[in-house]
Amino acid sequence: MGIFIRNAHVITMDGITGSGPVVRSIRIEDGVITAIGSDLHPVDGDRVIDGRDRLVSPGFVNAHTHSWEMFYKARYDNLPLELWLAQAYPVLGDSRVEPELVRLRSTLFAIESLKAGVTTVVDDVLENPGQDWAQLSAVFDAYEEIGIRANISGHVISKPYLDTLPFAAEYLPESIVTELRSRSVPTADEYLDFSRKAFEQYHGWGDGRLRYMVAPSAPQRCGEDVLVGATELARRYGAECHIHVLETKTQLVTGTEMHGKSLVSYMHEIGALSPNTTLAHGIWLTEDDMAMVADAGTSISHNPISNLKLGSGIAAWRKLRDAGVNLGLGTDGCSSSDSPRMLDVVKTAALLHKVTTPDFTAWPRVDEVLRAGTIDGARTAVLQDTVGSIEVGKQADLVIYDLETMAFTPRQKLDHQLVYSENGSSIETVIVAGRVVVDGGEVTTVDEAAVRAELNERLADIIAWQDRLDADNSVLTGALTRMYNRAMSAPAPIDRFSGDERAWLV
Numbered sequence: 014m015g016i017f018i019r020n021a022h023v024i025t026m027d028g029i030t031g032s033g034p035v036v037r038s039i040r041i042e043d044g045v046i047t048a049i050g051s052d053l054h055p056v057d058g059d060r061v062i063d064g065r066d067r068l069v070s071p072g073f074v075n076a077h078t079h080s081w082e083m084f085y086k087a088r089y090d091n092l093p094l095e096l097w098l099a100q101a102y103p104v105l106g107d108s109r110v111e112p113e114l115v116r117l118r119s120t121l122f123a124i125e126s127l128k129a130g131v132t133t134v135v136d137d138v139l140e141n142p143g144q145d146w147a148q149l150s151a152v153f154d155a156y157e158e159i160g161i162r163a164n165i166s167g168h169v170i171s172k173p174y175l176d177t178l179p180f181a182a183e184y185l186p187e188s189i190v191t192e193l194r195s196r197s198v199p200t201a202d203e204y205l206d207f208s209r210k211a212f213e214q215y216h217g218w219g220d221g222r223l224r225y226m227v228a229p230s231a232p233q234r235c236g237e238d239v240l241v242g243a244t245e246l247a248r249r250y251g252a253e254c255h256i257h258v259l260e261t262k263t264q265l266v267t268g269t270e271m272h273g274k275s276l277v278s279y280m281h282e283i284g285a286l287s288p289n290t291t292l293a294h295g296i297w298l299t300e301d302d303m304a305m306v307a308d309a310g311t312s313i314s315h316n317p318i319s320n321l322k323l324g325s326g327i328a329a330w331r332k333l334r335d336a337g338v339n340l341g342l343g344t345d346g347c348s349s350s351d352s353p354r355m356l357d358v359v360k361t362a363a364l365l366h367k368v369t370t371p372d373f374t375a376w377p378r379v380d381e382v383l384r385a386g387t388i389d390g391a392r393t394a395v396l397q398d399t400v401g402s403i404e405v406g407k408q409a410d411l412v413i414y415d416l417e418t419m420a421f422t423p424r425q426k427l428d429h430q431l432v433y434s435e436n437g438s439s440i441e442t443v444i445v446a447g448r449v450v451v452d453g454g455e456v457t458t459v460d461e462a463a464v465r466a467e468l469n470e471r472l473a474d475i476i477a478w479q480d481r482l483d484a485d486n487s488v489l490t491g492a493l494t495r496m497y498n499r500a501m502s503a504p505a506p507i508d509r510f511s512g513d514e515r516a517w518l519v
C-alpha cells in the first residue's frame with residue numbers, strides 16, 4: 014500500500030523549482046517517492062492525503078547534534094564552551110549512563126525531533142567518559158523502533174583531558190592534575206577496531222535508515238593516528254566523518270599553541286580533510302582555512318543557536334559560501350541550544366548574519382537557508398542521493414504542514430513563511446522512508462506518554478546524579494576561567510565576535 018498526497022503546495026528543493034512552492038501530487042511506495050506531477054492518480058489501496066490546504070517540504074536534516082544532552086536540557090546558562098563542557102560532559106566523577114537510560118534518552122530526543130519535522134539526525138553520540146558497545150547499540154535500537162533516520166557516531170577523545178586545552182594545567186592544583194592524568198583514554202587501534210565492528214554490524218541498519226559514522230571529537234582532542242584512520246574508514250564505507258573544528262577562539266589559540274598553525278592547516282597536512290568529512294561549527298576559520306576546506310570538498314555544519322548560547326562567535330556565512338564550502342545547519346545538543354527544533358535554527362541562520370554587514374546583498378536568502386536545512390545538510394551527512402529533496406527515486410522523508418494556521422495566514426510566500434513565521438506548530442504529518450511516524454502531530458511508532466512516564470520515574474535520580482557531577486567538577490571552574498580569559502586576550506588574525514572581545518573582559 015502506498016501513500017498519495019493530492020494537489021499540495023510542495024517545496025521540492027530539487028534543481029528546478031528549488032524552494033519555490035509549486036502545486037503537485039506525490040505518490041510514495043515502498044518507502045520511495047515514485048511519482049510527482051500535476052496529473053497523477055492514486056492506486057487502489059493507497060492512503061490518500063488531501064493536499065489542498067497543505068504544504069509539503071523535505072524533512073529537515075539536523076547536521077549536528079548530541080543526544081547525550083537530552084537529560085541536560087536548559088540546565089546551564091552563561092557559560093562559554095570550555096566551562097560549559099566541564100559541566101555538561103563532566104571530566105571528574107562517575108558519569109557513565111546505563112544502556113537502558115541511553116535508550117530512553119535517544120527515544121525522547123527522537124520524539125521531539127520528529128514532532129518538529131526533523132527526519133534525519135546526525136547524532137554525534139558523545140558518551141562520558143567513553144562509549145561502549147552496549148551504549149552504541151541502545152541508540153541504534155531506539156532509533157530503529159521510532160523510525161527516524163540517523164547517522165550515529167562512535168565518538169572518541171583519545172588524548173588526556175589536560176592535553177586538549179591550552180594553559181589549564183598551569184592553573185590546577187597538582188592533585189587534580191594527577192587525577193586527570195591517571196584517567197585512561199582509548200588507543201587508536203581500540204577506537205578503529207570498535208568502528209570497523211560498528212560499520213559491519215550497524216551501517217545500513219533499519220532498512221538502510223541508520224548508519225554508523227566515525228567521530229574523532231576534535232583535532233586537538235585526538236592523535237594523528239585516530240584522525241587519519243577515521244578519515245580512511247569513512248571513505249571506505251561511504252560514511253560521514255564528523256569532527257568539531259574551531260568552534261571557539263580558545264580553539265584557535267590551541268592550534269597555535271599545539272602546532273604553530275591553525276587546526277584546519279594541521280588537518281590538511283595530515284590528510285584529515287575529505288569529501289566525507291563534516292566540520293561542526295567552523296567559526297574561527299581564516300580565509301586560507303576556508304579555501305582548504307572548500308578544496309577538500311569538506312562540509313561545515315553551521316549551528317548558530319548553540320554558537321549564540323555559548324558565546325562562541327558568529328561563523329562567516331557569506332565568506333564560507335563564497336569560498337565554495339557546503340553548509341548544513343544543526344541545532345547542536347539540547348544543553349547548548351535547548352531544543353532540537355530545526356525551524357528555529359533555519360530562522361536564526363537567516364537573521365543572524367544580516368547584522369554582520371550593511372551589505373544587504375550578502376545577507377542569507379530564504380532559498381539558501383532552506384537548502385542548508387535540507388539538501389545541503391543531506392550532503393554533509395553523505396546522504397545527498399537519498400534524502401533532502403522531494404524527487405522521484407529519493408526516500409520519502411517529508412513533512413506536511415497545515416496551512417490553515419495563523420503562521421500561514423494570510424498566505425503570502427509560503428517558503429518565506431516557513432522560515433520566518435512557522436515554529437513547528439502547523440506540523441500535521443511526518444513521513445520517514447514512506448512510513449507515517451507523526452500523524453495529527455503525534456508520534457505513531459512509540460507510546461509517548463509511556464516514555465515520559467518512564468522518564469518521570471527516573472528523573473529525581475538523574476538530577477541527583479547531575480548535581481553530584483556538577484559538585485565534583487566545580488573544582489575546575491577557576492582554572493578554566495583563567496585559561497579562557499588568557500585565550501580571549503591573545504592576539505588573533507580574525508575576530509568572530511560581534512563586538513570587541515577584549516572590551517567585554519575588562
Ligand SMILES: [Zn+2]
Nearest residue numbers: 079257293345
Ligand atoms: Zn557538538
